[in-house]
Amino acid sequence: MYQLHYFPSNASAAPHMVLEELGLTYDLVLVDRAKNAQKSAHYLKINPNGRIPTLVDRGLVLFEAAAIVFHLVDQHPDAGLAPKIGTPERAKFYQWMTFLTNSLQEELMIWQYPDRLTGDDEAATEIVKRGAEKRAGAYLDVIDRHLKDNGPLFLGDTLSAADFYLVMLARWARPMTNPPRARTYVARLLDMVTALPSVRRAYAHEGVPDEIC
Ligand SMILES: N[C@@H](CCC(=O)N[C@@H](CS)C(=O)NCC(=O)O)C(=O)O
Known part of the structure; x- marks a missing residue:
């Protein structure tokens, strides 16, 4: 259990x-x-x-x-929810999961909590926040281009755990000036994955409103 x-x-x-x-x-x-x-x-x-x-x-x-x-x-x-170990598809799954957690997630954390790095220096906080938002936006652009050419999901037509991971991060990123949904192919993935009963149940348990991301 x-x-x-x-x-x-x-x-x-x-x-x-x-x-x-x-x-x-x-x-x-x-x-x-x-x-x-x-x-x-x-x-x-x-x-x-x-x-x-x-x-x-x-x-x-x-x-x-x-x-x-x-x-x-x-x-x-x-x-x-992940391709077989040792296959090229599995390697791509590792790539996207690592990109999501190591690059996009970390930049979103800095964007959300810039003062953890800058303390009470307000000018520095603003600079760090804007810089992190720009970098997170560039990462989302990379994902959007990938989904355009290889989508609709991270691994084409095959649902994988990476798709769920993007839904989580996209919810955090909603207040960005250029939010994830502003990107056509990211929005298409978000629509597909947030429609899954599993996703609706998970967020419903957590008390998150219908509009997930
Ligand atoms: N890299 C960690 C990050 C976890 C993380 O930062 N969690 C946040 C919530 S989204 C947290 O616990 N924040 C509380 C705190 O920093 O005190 C992971 O992916 O599990």
Whole structure:
């Protein structure tokens, strides 16, 4: 039995959608950010970074949203949410997942919380925020071009965990001046994936309104 430690629309959302898509039984455990529960001594024992999510899978305790997604898809290979290991398709899956989590997600974090880098220097905060937004926008453009030529999903017609990951990040990025949906092929992917019952169920459990991203 899996236990996903989550907060609505946080980095737990992609693992949550994947758990739903795989049809697994799991418990959701709220880490109440409103009370800073992610920094409690209790939670730090399972996630020393004090960040959300964490997955507990019997004796295994796992942090980092992407690692959790990889673990889930590997445990359920027949569901096909990742191509077979050792194939060129799997390599591309790694590429896009790494790009999403390592490049786009990190830039979005800086855009959302620039003061974590700049402290109370307001002018620097503004510069960092705008810079991060520009870089995140360029990454979204790369994704849009890829989806135009190779879509409609990251792996063509085959649904993969990378598609869920983009839905999660696109929700965070909605307030951008040039939001993800402004891009034709990103919007097409978002429409397709947010229409899936698994995605609707995951966000409904989290209390997220119908308009996901
Ligand atoms: N790279 C981590 C990032 C996790 C992360 O930053 N989570 C945010 C919520 S989206 C969080 O817990 N923030 C609380 C904090 O920084 O105190 C992952 O993907 O799991």
